Structures are given as structure tokens and as C-alpha cells.
Amino acid sequence: ALNPPYHLWESQAAAMTLAVADAAAEIGAVVLFPGNVYAYQPGEAIAEDAPLDPPTRKGELRVEVEGILREATGRGARVILLRGGDFFGVGHASSWMSHILSKTHTGGAITMPAPPNVRHALAYLPDFVATHADLLERSGELPAWSTFHFAGHVAAREDLVEAIRGALGDPRRKVSNIPWPLLRLVGFVHAPTREIVSMRYLWNEEVLMNQDLLTRTLGRVPHTPLRDALAAEIALDDASAQRSRAA
Numbered sequence: 001a002l003n004p005p006y007h008l009w010e011s012q013a014a015a016m017t018l019a020v021a022d023a024a025a026e027i028g029a030v031v032l033f034p035g036n037v038y039a040y041q042p043g044e045a046i047a048e049d050a051p052l053d054p055p056t057r058k059g060e061l062r063v064e065v066e067g068i069l070r071e072a073t074g075r076g077a078r079v080i081l082l083r084g085g086d087f088f089g090v091g092h093a094s095s096w097m098s099h100i101l102s103k104t105h106t107g108g109a110i111t112m113p114a115p116p117n118v119r120h121a122l123a124y125l126p127d128f129v130a131t132h133a134d135l136l137e138r139s140g141e142l143p144a145w146s147t148f149h150f151a152g153h154v155a156a157r158e159d160l161v162e163a164i165r166g167a168l169g170d171p172r173r174k175v176s177n178i179p180w181p182l183l184r185l186v187g188f189v190h191a192p193t194r195e196i197v198s199m200r201y202l203w204n205e206e207v208l209m210n211q212d213l214l215t216r217t218l219g220r221v222p223h224t225p226l227r228d229a230l231a232a233e234i235a236l237d238d239a240s241a242q243r244s245r246a247a
Contacts, residue, residue, distance in 0.1 A: 007191040009061050017065040021072035028076045030139050032132050033069060035083035035147075037121060038062045042205035044119075048147045048213055056198055073144040080135050080142065083209060084128050084150040085121025086202070089233055097122075097233055099178070101164070104234070109174040110164050114157040114203040121208050122160075123152040124229040127222040134218050148217065149209035153226045167230035 002020065004012035024031045038059035039052045054060050069079045088097035100111055114120055131150055135142070155163065165173050180200060187194030214221055224232075 005192070007195045009058065009195075013061055013065050014068065017068045021068050021077060024077035024079075025072045025075035028078070030078040030080060030136065031069060031072075032136060033066070033079060033081045034087075034128070034132070035066070035081045036062065037083060037085060037202070037207040037209065038199075039066070039083075040207055042201070042207050044206055044208040045210040046149065046208060047210045048149055055201065058195070058199060070145050078139060078142075078144045079146065080132070080139060081145075081147045082128070082132055082135065082150055082214075083147070084123030085152050085154075085207075085209065087123050087125050087128065089125035089127075089229060090236065097230075100160075101234060103176075104164070104168060104173065109176040110161055111176050111178055112157055112161065113178040113180075113200075114160075116157050118204060119154050119156045119206050119208060120160070120203060121152055121154055122226075123150055124224050124226075126232075127152070127224055127229075130222040131214070131218070134222070138217065142217075148214040149211050150214060150221070151209045151211040152223075153229070154208055155226065159226075163226045163230055164234075166227045167234055 002016055004016060020031060023029070037046075038056065039054050039062050040046050040050055040059075041053050041055055043050075052063050052066075054063055066081065069077070069081070073079055086096050088095050096113065100113070103109055103111055128150060135146070135148065139146075161175055165171050180197070183193055183197050187197045211221060
């Protein structure tokens with residue numbers, strides 16, 4: 001399981017992927033590659049045969065590493081690429097959900113990055129990982145290069161706020177907005193923040209997956225209700241915050 005820090009993709013992602021691709025080709029291994037939506041222009045119900053047309057440099061890098069893996073399937077590797085939306089469900093500070101919930105542990109507001117009425121794709125990691133495992137069990141039946149889309153949860157700002165309030169047990173919890181102009185200024189001197197701001201379009205425009213092929217392949221795709229998934233995320237974040245305070 002390998003992934004360079006977000007702001008080091010440019011310098012590390014291709015070389016890291018090439019090492020994995022070469023090793024997999026040499027021994028005929030199956031590579032599970034957790035993909036994202038960066039390779040596509042905004043749209044809804046994006047299927048696996050949609051053209052790869054990344055609107056950002058981050059998307060171009062994803063297409064590049066996918067190309068490295070696809071080339072390796074001609075040399076003996078097998079690759080299962082599962083694309084999903086924003087990952088959450090690990091209580092980790094690098095996920096968008098942790099930023100959204102960061103103030104809620106002390107009674108603060110839900111901090112939203114999205115404007116109203118724009119749907120956003122979310123991938124709950126326990127479901128996403130279980131889907132990888134299900135696909136791996138069927139790897140012998142799949143082509144050497146197999147791409148699937150994982151729809152996950154699709155929620156507009158209003159839906160996400162309602163689900164978070166329900167998970168918190170606080171139907172009146174306040175909502176604030178992420179200060180994008182301030183983050184843009186910080187990005188001039190802080191590379192990780194600059195990379196985050198460069199992907200803001202994913203909150204302003206819809207990039208949504210069609211998982212019909214995945215459903216046909218598996219029959220049933222793991223799917224935890226959004227409120228339950230958020231309750232588990234909040235519990236993880238609360239536990240992490242308590243450990244930090246104790247330290």
C-alpha cells in the first residue's frame with residue numbers, strides 16, 4: 001500500500017508506480033489501484049468508457065500513473081482499478097471529512113467546502129476496501145486491465161449537513177464555510193494547502209460515477225448508510241482528538 005504525500009505527487013508518483021508495475025509484471029501479481037475522479041471533466045453518471053480528460057495537473061498525474069500500470073499488463077501484471085469519490089472513514093486528518101468535522105468535537109460548527117445544491121461523490125473506505133476484496137476474489141475472471149466505478153454516496157451540501165447533524169445527534173448544529181480566499185493566500189507559502197486549493201473545482205462542480213458495471217460484476221456492492229458511516233467517522237475523530245489532548 002503506497003501513496004506519496006499529496007504535494008509530492010509530481011516528484012514521486014510516477015517512479016513509485018513504475019517500481020510496483022515492474023515487480024507485478026515480473027511475478028504476475030494483481031495490483032489493486034484505488035482510483036479517483038481526477039481524470040474526468042465534470043459530469044454525472046460517468047462510465048468506465050468516458051474519455052480521460054483531466055482538468056488539473058493532479059488529474060494529469062493520475063492518468064500518467066494509470067498508463068504505467070496499464071502498460072505493465074502487457075508484461076504479465078494484472079490490474080484492478082476502482083475509482084471512487086472523496087475518501088472518508090479513517091479518522092485521518094488528511095481527509096476532507098476530517099476537515100469538515102474538525103470543529104464538531106468541541107461543539108463547533110460543521111465546516112463546509114461546498115456551495116448549495118452541488119452534489120459531491122464520497123467513498124466510505126470500509127465499503128471501498130470491501131469492494132476491492134470482492135473484485136480480487138473474481139480477479140481470475142476479469143481482464144488483465146479492469147476498471148470499475150464506485151458510486152459511493154452522492155450528497156449535496158444540504159444532504160451532507162443533515163446527515164452529519166443526525167450522526168452528531170444535534171439537529172441544530174451550526175454550519176460555517178471553509179475560507180477559500182484565505183487558503184489561497186496560505187497556498188503561496190505552503191505547498192500542501194496550494195494543492196488542496198487547486199482541486200476546489202470538485203466541490204463547485206459535480207463529478208459523479210456510474211457503477212452499473214460494478215453492480216453487474218459483483219451483484220451486490222457494499223454500501224453503508226451515510227448517517228451510519230458518518231457516525232463511525234465521528235467516533236474515530238473523537239477518539240483521535242482525545243488521544244491528542246491526553247498527549
